[in-house]
Amino acid sequence: MISEHDTAPPTDLPDAVYAYAVLLLNEAAERSARELRGVDGLPVRILRGTGTAAVVSDVPAEAFTEEAIAQRLDDITDLERLARDHHQVIAALASRTAVLPLRLATVYLDDDSLLRRLHADDGHFRATLNRLEGHDEWGVKIYARPQATTPPPGDRPRSGRDYLRARRTSRDGHDLALQAAADLGARVDRTLAEANLVTDVRHHRPQPAALSAEPGENVVNAAYLVPREHTRSFQDRVELLAAGTVGVRLEITGPWAPYSFASPPPEQSERADPAIAQVTP
Amino acid sequence: MTDSLTRRSGGLSPQPGSAGNLADILERVLDKGVVIAGDIKINLLDIELLTIKLRLLVVSVDTAREMGIDWWEHDPTLSSRAVRPAPSPDSARTAELAAENARLRAELQSLNARLKEPDDL
Numbered sequence: 001m002i003s004e005h006d007t008a009p010p011t012d013l014p015d016a017v018y019a020y021a022v023l024l025l026n027e028a029a030e031r032s033a034r035e036l037r038g039v040d041g042l043p044v045r046i047l048r049g050t051g052t053a054a055v056v057s058d059v060p061a062e063a064f065t066e067e068a069i070a071q072r073l074d075d076i077t078d079l080e081r082l083a084r085d086h087h088q089v090i091a092a093l094a095s096r097t098a099v100l101p102l103r104l105a106t107v108y109l110d111d112d113s114l115l116r117r118l119h120a121d122d123g124h125f126r127a128t129l130n131r132l133e134g135h136d137e138w139g140v141k142i143y144a145r146p147q148a149t150t151p152p153p154g155d156r157p158r159s160g161r162d163y164l165r166a167r168r169t170s171r172d173g174h175d176l177a178l179q180a181a182a183d184l185g186a187r188v189d190r191t192l193a194e195a196n197l198v199t200d201v202r203h204h205r206p207q208p209a210a211l212s213a214e215p216g217e218n219v220v221n222a223a224y225l226v227p228r229e230h231t232r233s234f235q236d237r238v239e240l241l242a243a244g245t246v247g248v249r250l251e252i253t254g255p256w257a258p259y260s261f262a263s264p265p266p267e268q269s270e271r272a273d274p275a276i277a278q279v280t281p
Numbered sequence: 282m283t284d285s286l287t288r289r290s291g292g293l294s295p296q297p298g299s300a301g302n303l304a305d306i307l308e309r310v311l312d313k314g315v316v317i318a319g320d321i322k323i324n325l326l327d328i329e330l331l332t333i334k335l336r337l338l339v340v341s342v343d344t345a346r347e348m349g350i351d352w353w354e355h356d357p358t359l360s361s362r363a364v365r366p367a368p369s370p371d372s373a374r375t376a377e378l379a380a381e382n383a384r385l386r387a388e389l390q391s392l393n394a395r396l397k398e399p400d401d402l
Contacts, residue, residue: 016321066321080303083310101314107321117317139305204312207304253305259313 016061017108019054020044020089021257022100022118024129026053029097036092039085047111049118052125055093056114064107073105094257098133100125101259128262135199136231136255138224140238141207142185143216143249144177178219180247185220187241192224197234200225202260216249223260231255 018039023029025048036044038057047054062068072078083104090101108114118125192198206218226234235252242250 019319022315064321069321079307083303083306086310087306101309103314103316104310105321106317106319109320113320121317204308207308253302256309259309262313262315 014061015058016064017047017111017114018042018057018059018064019102019106019108019114020057020086021055021093021102022052022125022129023055023093023097024052024126026097029093032096033089033093036089037085038089039082041085044089047114047118049115049122051122052118052129054114054118055089055099059107061109064105069105069107090257090259094136094255098129098135099257100128100132100262101257131199132225132258132261134228135225135258135261136228137258137260138226138231138234138252138254139256140185140188140220140222140224141218141251141253142181142188142220142242143218143251144174144181145216145247145249177247178217180245181217181219184241184245184248184250185222188220188238189222191237191241192234195233195237197230197237198224198226200261204260219248223256225258225261 020038030046030053033044033046033055038044039059040063042057042059044055044057047056072082086104090099093099094101108117189201192201202223204221204223206221224234238250238252242248
């Protein structure tokens with residue numbers, strides 16, 4: 001298979017700057033960043049601002065034009081490669097220092113342009129990074145189990161009334177499983193908050209079962225910001241709650257870089273976010 | 282019946298390259314993270330539509346692949362790797378997948394049609 005990324009771009013082509021994340025100036029993180037490979041296998045470097053730094057790769061400008069990016073995002077194979085490359089850099093950094101992950105394909109024409117952006121958002125970035133320091137993001141997904149909703153085999157209805165009753169039982173079983181999953185989600189939230197095991201929580205849209213071969217219907221898709229010293233207690237509490245609940249399946253994912261906590265909560269960001277306003281057509 | 286619990290390593294696995302479920306990664310890198318204005322304009326509306334499309338298309342790519350559902354890799358409009366012929370383990374399963382394939386194509390087509398509408402305004 002031929003990959004155009006295997007050969008270095010000719011030096012006379014202009015570079016663009018692909019940004020992965022923002023972090024506080026930090027020597028250890030800088031050292032480890034230099035060993036990383038980023039999008040398209042390109043080297044990673046640190047661009048130092050005044051209080052914060054950006055983690056970037058120099059990329060061939062023509063590979064990251066608006067059209068080129070749109071094309072990449074449209075091809076599942078390219079998208080997967082880009083997403084994993086982007087994520088890999090952020091994940092490696094997040095294990096060493098607090099990072100603000102940037103949205104996929106944040107690209108600048110040159111260092112100065114990105115430095116101006118860092119400078120403009122300096123206060124906000126630093127406050128968020130200080131808040132995220134020492135934390136990991138953990139995902140908790142709760143599914144209603146379909147098994148709990150189907151009547152036992154061989155239990156055939158003998159009359160219309162039996163049939164309707166069976167239908168109602170099945171529907172009630174489905175509703176009960178959904179309810180059980182939602183209740184478990186609320187219980188997890190409450191327990192973790194009461195035990196002071198999490199700093200913050202975000203509830204994301206459930207992942208629809210349209211093509212998912214995951215058994216069951218995703219009802220809860222939550223992300224928790226967990227202080228690292230509470231990692232084990234967090235997991236134990238969540239597992240204990242799940243084990244005591246019939247009709248659901250619970251999945252813990254992580255540790256993640258704090259993707260879900262890099263931006264202010266939705267109600268705040270709606271108020272004013274000039275960055276979003278600028279990129280919206 | 283015991284209730285199952287799965288633990289999946291997400292982001293920070295020590296070995297690079299084994300970095301978790303693609304659906305979870307896409308959800309985070311496309312939907313979450315800081316949006317700061319770059320010089321190269323990415324149409325956020327496009328990203329949103331892409332996310333919707335992905336949610337329908339590949340809610341869990343890994344799981345789909347494990348099941349042998351990888352039709353998007355054989356569709357020339359979706360992948361450059363489409364020339365590779367699909368392996369067919371047994372005919373019943375192939376028929377089942379073909380039916381599913383057809384259903385998904387139809388779903389995708391109608392979705393695509395709906396996604397295109399705002400552009401025409």
